[in-house]
Amino acid sequence: xxxxxxxxxxxxxxxxxxxxxxxxxxxxxxxxxxxxxxxxxxxxxxxxxxxxxxxxxxxxxxxxxxxxxxxxxxxxxxxxxxxxxxxxxxxxxxxxxxxxxxxxxxxxxxxxxxxxx
Amino acid sequence: xxxxxxxxxxxxxxxxxxxxxxxxxxxxxxxxxxxxxxxxxxxxxxxxxxxxxxxxxxxxxxxxxxxxxxxxxxxxxxxxxxxxxxxxxxxxxxxxxxxxxxxxxxxx
Numbered sequence: 001x002x003x004x005x006x007x008x009x010x011x012x013x014x015x016x017x018x019x020x021x022x023x024x025x026x027x028x029x030x031x032x033x034x035x036x037x038x039x040x041x042x043x044x045x046x047x048x049x050x051x052x053x054x055x056x057x058x059x060x061x062x063x064x065x066x067x068x069x070x071x072x073x074x075x076x077x078x079x080x081x082x083x084x085x086x087x088x089x090x091x092x093x094x095x096x097x098x099x100x101x102x103x104x105x106x107x108x109x110x111x112x113x114x115x116x117x
Numbered sequence: 118x119x120x121x122x123x124x125x126x127x128x129x130x131x132x133x134x135x136x137x138x139x140x141x142x143x144x145x146x147x148x149x150x151x152x153x154x155x156x157x158x159x160x161x162x163x164x165x166x167x168x169x170x171x172x173x174x175x176x177x178x179x180x181x182x183x184x185x186x187x188x189x190x191x192x193x194x195x196x197x198x199x200x201x202x203x204x205x206x207x208x209x210x211x212x213x214x215x216x217x218x219x220x221x222x223x224x225x
Binding site (some may be wrong): 041048058106108109 | 118123126149151159160161162163166206208212213214215216217218
């Protein structure tokens with residue numbers, strides 16, 4: 001089954017304690033991205049990756065890191081979490097676009113709800 | 118980069134009525150425009166999408182129209198049902214920028 005998985009689904013942590021949220025997809029997609037969702041602000045892109053070892057900042061990258069060492073995985077790292085990073089996080093993947101009817105369709109993971117105290 | 122604005126932020130309709138949500142975008146190079154539905158506590162799910170070489174696309178009760186000249190596209194839901202109640206998001210641009218969302222409530 002084609003899917004995007006995220007772990008953990010729920011996380012409560014304290015300010016300053018490093019954490020990693022994993023994301024994995026089994027569709028051989030080149031493009032992966034992370035979004036955070038906050039009430040009234042929609043989905044804001046944190047980082048994206050167009051392929052292995054290629055990452056770039058989205059709209060709200062401050063306080064986050066990512067890596068793309070393998071095509072299927074795109075972890076989100078919070079080196080020193082702060083309360084303003086309390087949010088709902090979604091990982092997503094799609095093919096790189098261009099040709100093909102399904103080239104741009106994006107698939108979302110189930111979400112990770114993070115609370116930073 | 119792309120900038121997407123979505124209106125209205127909330128929309129309440131009676132069951133059976135139509136609902137229209139509109140988005141505008143800034144980058145004339147954008148060529149793919151999806152709409153997502155997000156139910157409470159769940160991930161966004163693609164409900165319909167359109168490419169820039171098409172002006173309208175329909176799938177049963179939902180349709181999307183695109184005006185490339187004016188740089189706006191709209192979601193149309195006809196014969197609304199209570200299960201259509203959700204938050205709807207539009208997106209545009211190769212880096213998939215999202216609108217802020219519209220909370221649709223369909224009253225029985």
